[in-house]
Amino acid sequence: MPLPSNPHPIVSAFSKSLQLNDSKHKGEKKTGLQKTIQVLGWRNRHSQAENYPIEIKSPKEYNFQVKQFQRGEVEETYGTGATVWPAALVLVKYLEHLVSQEGSTAIKTFDGHMNIADFGAGTGVTSIAAALLFPRSFVLCTDGSDVVVELAKENVKNMSSKKCEKEEDDIVQVESSNILTTKYWWGDGSLLVALKKNKGSGAKFNVILVADCVLPKLYPIIPLIDGLDECMSETSVAFCTYEHRYYPEYDPKVYFCHHAAKRGLKVEQIPTAHQHPIYSVDDIELWKITRDHDHDGENIC
Template identity: 25%
Template sequence: MKFTDSPVIELPVHDALLSIQQDNGSMHVGTSVWPCSLVLVKFAERWDPVKCAACDNPYADLLNFANKRGIELGAGCGVASMGLYLLGLHDVVVTDIAPVMPALKRNLKRNKPALKKTLKIAQFYWGNEEQIKLLKPPFDFVFATDVVYLEETVAPLVKAMEGLMADDGVVMLSYQLRSPEAHKLFWEMCHDVFDVERIPHEHLHPEYAYEETDIYVFRKKKKGQSS
């Protein structure tokens, strides 16, 4: 399901307001806003170490974006990148495939008053090793929302995640089951490469905690560690 069929989605992030224009008539899923992107941003906002400095914050280290590099895979309308940028991830590259670029560029331009800058974008097909090199890894944060829905893209996605993240970096994935076949293959491949932690549902933002959406944190397995 889409978050809503409304042509414009508004997402408050602390004192800013993102306004995302979606195209529900497009043939590309990347031009619509899906709940997973909102869930990730609002989770990070809830546990923002700057705003939550005095509270018992289990994610203070995870969400410390200061001086960190990030990259979004399959950014679509750019919701997650814009939201995490507003939460302190100021060195971020926003990526997607060519057909989605017009919607992405339009939304980055639309939100420039809130962002105060234009975020860096790059065309990226996950299986393209040359493009991975051009993105200049490693990144401290690799993040993606609702990107596991085609079985044939699973292997390139996992390879891109592994190839882009720093050895001590993390992948943050906001996930919703879309295809049983893609789901099975994705988790089989991930557990060979990463240690995976699921964020407890009660730790999501209470107003953006959809029952079918989960957030996972991936870290590279240590060398010699069995799956």
């Protein structure tokens, strides 16, 4: 059987690293092959584990675990949201990479005391990481599935035994940050209500996190854009990871960018060179989404 005309990006990267045979490219070959092996390692190492271990090294070192369920979709219990997907790790490690860049503009922008929303949080891994990486922040960990929200609540509560006074709202203190885990249907208005209830009428979201939710086979794209449009102020920034998967009806990336532009949202692709040196791969894109103050109806991605 012949190979497909467009092989998977990981396969392409592996093949390229093996083909750099001349002496001029020996160093590049060694580095490329080493990274490919490392990527294959972290993508598969804990995929079947009941408790997925996470290590964050910046600015302090943290080690924690989140419970996951691999067969949630097959058994019609948790769906796909109960798993730590590679795109979530790319996002977590990008945030870690931002914080580790001492003296960079990233540090000046993301220095704690922030309001952070996590869309489609699943296990809650990105919410927990954000709470640890950005001190004194208020994180809203959200999902659209009741059962997945309960899983995220369990994982968040396992991070701390100290509760805030508003225990009925499921607010948990994780280090110096607070996490509120709640259900949110993208664009239904409830998240802004929750933010203002807890942080005051003038509160706005500084950062929005979206890991692997641009997936039209499972989640409609327009409501996701509705949620971003609803929650993003003029100064908000959203970080979204998108894993390339085949979809027969249209290109999800092009579709997302087109409809985001209609809402005045600019989508920029962050190069892998600006991401974590190991947790960055060609088939998982990282997008930065902001308000387009010079909106011309087009996006660059």
